Amino acid sequence: MSYLCLYNKNFQALGQWNQHRVSKFSLKRKAQELDEFTATCQEWADSKDACFVGLHDDVGKLSYLCLAGIPSTKDHLTDFIGTDLRAIFDQEVKIDYSARTSSGSYSINSASSLFKYLMVDLIDSIAGLYIGFDYEVNVDEVTQGYVDWDDSCVYEAAFVGNVLKEIQRLCRFYNLFVSVEISVNRNTNRYALTFRLKRIINVRPIRLADFQVTMRRDANVINMAIAMAGSRRSVLYLHNDDTVDSTFSASKQLFPVKCKTFEVEVDDSTTEAEAFEKALSDAQSALLKNRYRDRCQIDLRNQPSAYTVSDMDFTFFGDLSGYNPADSSTVKRLPVSEIDYDDNGKKTIVFGYLSEYWFLDED
Amino acid sequence: MNYITYDGDSITDTLKFDVINQEDRSIVKSSGIPVSPSIDFIEPPEGFGFQQGIDVVTGDTIDYVLKQTVQKRRITLTLHWEGQDAFARYKDFADWLALYFDLEQYRLRLSYQLDSMGERRYVEVSVVDLSLKGRELLDVEAVIILQPLTPFYEEGVSVFTVAQTSTGKKYNYTYPYVYGGGSVEGVDYIMNRYLKQIPLRIVLKGPMSNPSVAIREDEDGSSAYGEIRMAEGYSLASNETLIFDAFNNRITKTTTLSGGTVVSEDAFDDVDKSHQSFLYAKPGRSRFSAPVEDSEAYCKIYYVRYVLS
Numbered sequence: 104m105s106y107l108c109l110y111n112k113n114f115q116a117l118g119q120w121n122q123h124r125v126s127k128f129s130l131k132r133k134a135q136e137l138d139e140f141t142a143t144c145q146e147w148a149d150s151k152d153a154c155f156v157g158l159h160d161d162v163g164k165l166s167y168l169c170l171a172g173i174p175s176t177k178d179h180l181t182d183f184i185g186t187d188l189r190a191i192f193d194q195e196v197k198i199d200y201s202a203r204t205s206s207g208s209y210s211i212n213s214a215s216s217l218f219k220y221l222m223v224d225l226i227d228s229i230a231g232l233y234i235g236f237d238y239e240v241n242v243d244e245v246t247q248g249y250v251d252w253d254d255s256c257v258y259e260a261a262f263v264g265n266v267l268k269e270i271q272r273l274c275r276f277y278n279l280f281v282s283v284e285i286s287v288n289r290n291t292n293r294y295a296l297t298f299r300l301k302r303i304i305n306v307r308p309i310r311l312a313d314f315q316v317t318m319r320r321d322a323n324v325i326n327m328a329i330a331m332a333g334s335r336r337s338v339l340y341l342h343n344d345d346t347v348d349s350t351f352s353a354s355k356q357l358f359p360v361k362c363k364t365f366e367v368e369v370d371d372s373t374t375e376a377e378a379f380e381k382a383l384s385d386a387q388s389a390l391l392k393n394r395y396r397d398r399c400q401i402d403l404r405n406q407p408s409a410y411t412v413s414d415m416d417f418t419f420f421g422d423l424s425g426y427n428p429a430d431s432s433t434v435k436r437l438p439v440s441e442i443d444y445d446d447n448g449k450k451t452i453v454f455g456y457l458s459e460y461w462f463l464d465e466d
Numbered sequence: 467m468n469y470i471t472y473d474g475d476s477i478t479d480t481l482k483f484d485v486i487n488q489e490d491r492s493i494v495k496s497s498g499i500p501v502s503p504s505i506d507f508i509e510p511p512e513g514f515g516f517q518q519g520i521d522v523v524t525g526d527t528i529d530y531v532l533k534q535t536v537q538k539r540r541i542t543l544t545l546h547w548e549g550q551d552a553f554a555r556y557k558d559f560a561d562w563l564a565l566y567f568d569l570e571q572y573r574l575r576l577s578y579q580l581d582s583m584g585e586r587r588y589v590e591v592s593v594v595d596l597s598l599k600g601r602e603l604l605d606v607e608a609v610i611i612l613q614p615l616t617p618f619y620e621e622g623v624s625v626f627t628v629a630q631t632s633t634g635k636k637y638n639y640t641y642p643y644v645y646g647g648g649s650v651e652g653v654d655y656i657m658n659r660y661l662k663q664i665p666l667r668i669v670l671k672g673p674m675s676n677p678s679v680a681i682r683e684d685e686d687g688s689s690a691y692g693e694i695r696m697a698e699g700y701s702l703a704s705n706e707t708l709i710f711d712a713f714n715n716r717i718t719k720t721t722t723l724s725g726g727t728v729v730s731e732d733a734f735d736d737v738d739k740s741h742q743s744f745l746y747a748k749p750g751r752s753r754f755s756a757p758v759e760d761s762e763a764y765c766k767i768y769y770v771r772y773v774l775s
Contacts (some may be wrong), residue, residue, distance in 0.1 A: 104713075119732050120716060161746065171703065286740075405521050
């Protein structure tokens with residue numbers, strides 16, 4: 104049995120007798136996409152000023168928190184369709200990775216400074232967006248030494264883009280994800296929000312034959328990209344081990360080959376080098392987006408081996424043996440992308456970044 | 467000559483309805499007597515006992531149990547009233563049900579007893595169907611279908627912790643809260659003989675600084691598996707109580723004013739959010755503790771002894 108509680112933007116619980124029993128809920132937690140949360144509870148008389156909705160377990164522990172949206176009430180039951188807290192980064196703003204310090208060096212020169220720019224500086228001070236509630240961003244896990252800086256992931260020219268999509272793109276580049284952590288401020292006894300960048304660093308071997316598995320693969324994606332600007336040209340490949348580089352390897356080739364060309368015009372305001380860098384970045388982004396285009400879904404209900412995977416979170420890759428039934432000698436490495444559960448005790452874990460709504464994806 | 471008597475024990479004579487006040491779990495009374503409807507005769511009930519749900523994976527030799535649940539079965543009773551005014555008495559029964567229909571406020575309770583010395587067993591129910599079958603001569607019959615909201619239980623028990631002023635030593639004792647038959651055990655523990663964890667209703671009475679209550683398994687060195695704390699600096703005055711009610715998912719602070727008026731307010735937001743808000747006792751024996759230092763203060767824990775059927 105769970106209950107819902109509404110909070111205002113300062114995490115003050117709203118209403119009198121504010122613990123509302125949940126009749127049903129469904130939560131899909133996702134590593135790279137936004138979570139999906141729906142719940143139905145006892146009628147909520149007053150949801151004015153509601154900012155957050157918290158799902159509490161039977162002893163009162165907060166098990167999930169998201170933005171409340173506007174609840175709807177019918178037949179004495181209130182429905183919530185929550186919005187993932189990471190949606191605050193879903194903003195179209197001008198992004199410029201080329202800022203320099205007074206000494207002339209680039210301000211963004213590490214993975215941590217890159218994500219701090221996107222998640223703190225850009226939202227808060229540069230774009231001047233007022234999100235409406237306090238939060239912290241923690242990039243400690245991606246400092247130099249843990250995540251090696253690769254400047255090919257950014258390009259110099261400024262552009263108007265979506266911050267969330269940039270974060271998602273760069274997370275895939277570095278094998279990271281943004282985790283939302285809820286702590287309690289001891290001084291105020293209020294919840295506090297932290298967006299923490301975490302690395303996908305754990306690996307666990309999994310024998311697919313032990314589980315009831317639903318598999319979906321999307322082979323019809325761009326796996327070769329040509330970057331062009333002026334006289335410059337480069338080809339990038341997405342390999343069958345989900346790596347991206349400019350070296351062709353016949354043993355790693357994906358079939359069928361699907362190529363897309365990214366050409367940036369050279370004009371008075373853009374040098375050939377800048378244009379090529381932009382084209383290269385676009386090409387790389389297109390291929391990175393198509394890494395792990397698999398969806399391997401394991402239903403953990405009624406599975407005797409469920410305990411072997413039930414503790415896995417988004418920091419894990421699964422080394423899936425039996426992924427290709429014709430090849431028992433190799434494993435497929437896929438990250439945990441989704442963990443679903445509901446009020447009926449259903450729990451599923453999904454490996455690979457192929458969306459549930461993959462057929463709606465733009466190429 | 468000796469005759470063999472075929473009269474065995476019977477539960478139909480002992481079937482009884484009463485009503486629990488959901489707010490404080492007390493029995494609803496009228497003129498000091500528990501409220502109960504008038505019924506002349508009840509046929510043997512259907513739906514007593516229990517049903518177990520098990521999720522099983524079938525193996526070649528043995529099956530593997532993944533999950534075990536006790537499922538609640540609907541109870542069907544056929545009720546009879548006799549006499550010229552039997553319909554009127556059926557109507558009184560229906561009116562009585564309507565009076566205690568609000569599940570937010572009341573819980574209708576059905577109970578039975580196997581023999582005069584045996585423990586009475588209770589189950590809290592909701593009426594899902596009442597259908598009048600009509601009159602046959604002097605007899606009017608109706609069928610009522612009840613949805614159990616709890617497992618069967620034998621009694622509700624309150625456990626106290628109080629402090630002795632002179633020594634500061636705590637005295638703990640257990641006594642049956644609502645009904646007879648409970649044992650006095652004299653220790654600060656909760657005994658849960660049911661398969662699953664059971665909800666607790668905890669009352670902390672002031673004066674008390676930094677009110678809290680913790681529960682742990684009754685083993686040396688075991689750490690608390692459940693703990694409720696109020697926010698730093700929170701205190702209770704001698705006329706205040708805090709109620710953490712896992713039966714209703716409510717945390718209430720009551721203040722008794724000088725005239726005796728009791729004011730209740732929601733205290734959910736003042737609970738330390740890094741701890742739990744409600745406590746459940748695990749199967750087996752659990753000990754609890756609370757910072758009861760003053761002779762006026764106490765910690766009272768109410769729970770119910772659930773049984774399988």
